[in-house]
Amino acid sequence: MNLSDNKIFNNNKSETRNIFVETHFGKPNIFIALLKEFFLAFAIYGSSFIEVFLRKRFGERYMSISHPIITTILIFYFGGYFAKLLRARNGFSFLLIFILIYLGLSIKHRMEISKYGTTYDFKRFSLSHGEIAPFWYKIIGKRIFGVKINEYTVKVVLEPALAFLVGSILLFFSFSRLVGGILIFSAICFAIKNFTQAQLGRNWVLDIIDDKICSELNYDLFIERKPSQETKGIYLPIELPEEEETRRMLYNAFNQSMGIEEDIWVNDELDD
Structure with missing residues (x-):
């Protein structure tokens, strides 16, 4: 699923504002836009390895069973290269266990969505990227090292950091090194995806503000x-x-x- 397909974050921009934007910065670079789309799609697939562990209640159109299937195929295809890169030995048994748990959780999330069937009752955002775990809400509003924790901090920093930490610990053991590398890679992708999602939302709000300013002036x-x-x-x-x-x-x-x-x-x- 591509974030740019989300109409909430990709509203039809005002033609009035577009003229002033092009006057200030020029027309958008199509190559740069395509490059961003590629990295965003890459980050979405890469983040799925930890997303199913950290989130719940995904949107009907976001949680697709094709994501874990595709990523699993890629992992088994490139697993040998990763093993050589990380000098992992006898790690495929542990990798197989991890993949089975990953696939099991993905199917579980999808079944939770499917059991309600396709509904049009406005009770759930179908493109939702899932809800953060309940324990995060215990620290939201508090300060850690002088930084006030909010949902943005949890999604962009703390969730990926937790996965990165677990992956780093697994790197110390040869049998789990391959899974550790996957978790670290997935944590980076997860942070990129969450940050991009936050930026798209921020730009959407700024677009509305700029539209009003341009129209008034x-x-x-x-x-x-x-x-x-x-x-x-x-x-x-x-x-x-x-x-x-x-x-x-x-x-x-x-x-x-x-x-x-x-x-x-x-x-x-x-x-x-």
């Missing part, structure tokens, strides 16, 4: 030509026409192209 930019310190940082890096009447015409033409209703006060002033 069109008049100040086009008609009054106010500097950026008076328009909350927005500016047009061009020299607008000196004639106010021309600027008013540009203002209304811009609003029409964006599907925004014309300013009746501007039109009345033009008629006068």
Whole structure:
């Protein structure tokens, strides 16, 4: 499942804001966007090794049985290379036990979803990445080393750190070294995925704020030509026409192209 498919985090951006964004930063780089999509998809599959252990109550459309099947096939295919890299000996028996538990938990999560059937009752977000374990809520709101713990801290730092710690301990034993390496790799992917999800949510909120700012300050930019310190940082890096009447015409033409209703006060002033 791709995070960018999530309409909550990939809303249709305002055309008004897009114009100002392109003015400030240029059009988005398609290659960079595709690269981000690739790494995000990679992180989603990689994080599944620990996600099924740390989370519960996944969304119907997020928890797919194809994820553990694909990742299991990849692990067995590349397992020999990982074993050589980590100098793991006789670790395949322990790996097999880990994979069986991993597959068992994945099937369990999927069966919990399936037993309720496909429902349209608005009781559960179908793209949910799961809920954190109950014990995390005991430390949320408290301070650790001066840092206040919230759900963001748990998902981006503490959950991956716990898996990383367990993986690091397993690296000390030759029979479990292969599984330890997998857990460390999965912990890194888990942190990347959770951080990306948080950034997408943050950008969604900022998009709404920027949309409101851009919509409110069109008049100040086009008609009054106010500097950026008076328009909350927005500016047009061009020299607008000196004639106010021309600027008013540009203002209304811009609003029409964006599907925004014309300013009746501007039109009345033009008629006068």
